[in-house]
Amino acid sequence: MNSININRRRFLQTASASLALSTFGPQGLELLFRDKPWRVGLIGSGWYGKNDVFRLIQVAPVEVISVCDPDQRMLQEAASLISQRQKSGNTPRTYTDYREMLAEKDLDIVLIGSPDHWHALQAIEAMKTGAHVYLQKPISVDVLEGEAIVAATKKYNKVVQVGTQRKSTPHLIDAKKQVVDAGLLGKISHVEMCCYFHMRANGNPPVEPVPDFFDYEMWTGPAPMRPYDGLPHTRWWRTFMEYGNGIVGDMCVHMLDTVRWMLDLGWPQRISSQGGIYVQKGGKSTISDTQSAVFEYPELNCVWQHRSWGAPTDPEYPWAFKLFGEHGTLAGSTMQADFTPYKEGDAIHFDVLYEKEKYPEDVTEDRIELNAAPATRLHMLDFLNAIENNSKPVADIMDGHISTASCILANTSMAVGRPLVYDPQKMIVVDDSEATALLQRPYRDPWNHPMPDKI
Incomplete structure (x- = not known):
């Protein structure tokens, strides 16, 4: 052989x-x-x-x-x-x-x-x-x-x-097939998504010289140049809107993408969001510590909520989605999924798959997410x-773009203080020139922003 x-x-x-x-x-x-x-x-x-x-x-x-x-x-x-x-x-x-x-x-x-x-x-x-x-x-x-x-x-x-x-997560694939696709939920008219992890790095490290081994100019690239206050690699860069889109851009994108896959959803019809820095006011962080968002579809609202403080509303599902149907509820996370019928039928539990025996090198790998491997x-x-x-x-x-852009538009809605309707054909926010101008961030010289009509 x-x-x-x-x-x-x-x-x-x-x-x-x-x-x-x-x-x-x-x-x-x-x-x-x-x-x-x-x-x-x-x-x-x-x-x-x-x-x-x-x-x-x-x-x-x-x-x-x-x-x-x-x-x-x-x-x-x-x-x-x-x-x-x-x-x-x-x-x-x-x-x-x-x-x-x-x-x-x-x-x-x-x-x-x-x-x-x-x-x-x-x-x-x-x-x-x-x-x-x-x-x-x-x-x-x-x-x-x-x-x-x-x-x-x-x-x-x-x-x-x-x-x-998440689209390749074994227990969620099973939950989609056995619950959603099998019609056990009936009509689904409400979705909740959340993240209650205390993941918002926040502090006041002093400005310091850039070490010789680190090219801070190249690391920053097209983003705004912040004063160097330590290596940004582990969690620190994610606490700044200069480099990303906060917890919505980091964590909601996963759950919204999963919900869209499970329910075969495209672009939301309208997006709204509210939030800000309500509790963790000290430190340099510029991302929200509290935020909600609503992604509207016909007869279906997908609602997001995150807090980087306090306790989760459901300790079993601190970063998760819940699909509410007329016959039952499906809760899902990276660790498990549960179908709960309202009246008739049996509850179904789906457990995370580990492959530690098949891939023993996983066990000793630094910072590996064994549940996600x-x-x-x-x-x-x-x-x-x-x-x-x-x-x-x-x-x-395209699916990655819809999920990403929807989360970005939620932040934009929070910034301008009103709901937004995005037109993907015209690439504008409908009847909103201020929000349309925010679809493109300014780039730091000498980097040039890529534009779809110039590719």
Whole structure:
């Protein structure tokens, strides 16, 4: 028996393999076990960048040949860890400027795990150089960036898989099939989504010199240049609207995307949001600590709520969605799902899948989300299948754009103090010139904002 068949047999013993086989069929699965490895590059070698590349290495023949990060220490650490994990044992080339890495034009796939304010420029440039892209969510920091990525995907005919991997989460796939698709909920006329994690970093670190190993100018790129007050990598950059869209852009995008997938929803008809910094007023953070948003669909409101203080309303579901139907409720999170009928029928519980025995290296990996690892592996397999078959992945760029832009528009609604109606054909907020002007953030020189009509 050759090595490919041995690897295939071992792969087929895993839970994610069973899901892959049921999703792609034998032909699609066979394509994943090819003699020639995919040539992979990673932009952003922090926590989730490494997480994504390690999951890809686990499920497919790949050769990570280049890694980019403006932090030399983190870059070298990532290159070393990748050499230990990939089959060849080769150490990837390292770059601090993604443009130099992409200029080699030797990549089949680029994984992008950089901060949100870089996603659009890096994804578009990667596609220009011939690569397919695995792009972490949210896909953009403003709406027109997202429109530009969509335009680039069409122009260059590339597959973009967005890192909204709830669509590949085994227990949520089961819940969708057995509850939603089976009609157990009946008509669904209300959805609640929430995040009550205390995840809003907030403090007053002093301004300090930029260390020699860190290119702060390159890290900042098109975003506003803040005074340097320490390495921004772990949670710190997410506390600033300068680089992202707060907890709505970080956490609501996952749950809204999941709800849209489960219920087959497109663009919301109208979006409104209220909130601000109500409790955690000390410190430098510029993102809201309290916020609600309503995404309106015909006879259905999807309501979001987050607080970075206090206790969750339901301790079993602190970051979650709940679908309220005429016959019952489905609650879902990254950890579990529960169907509760109102009268007739049995309750159904869905548990998270772990694959620690199948992938023992997961257990010792730094900061790994063990509950999310199987979902990311399946998401990677779906991505590769879409590349091989020139088809849409489960988290296609358009769906990623709708979910991302809807969350951005919620923040815009909060800023202008009124509901918004977005017209995706005209790329304007209907009858609202002030909000339309906010669809594009200003870029810091010398960076140029990508525009969909100029791709």
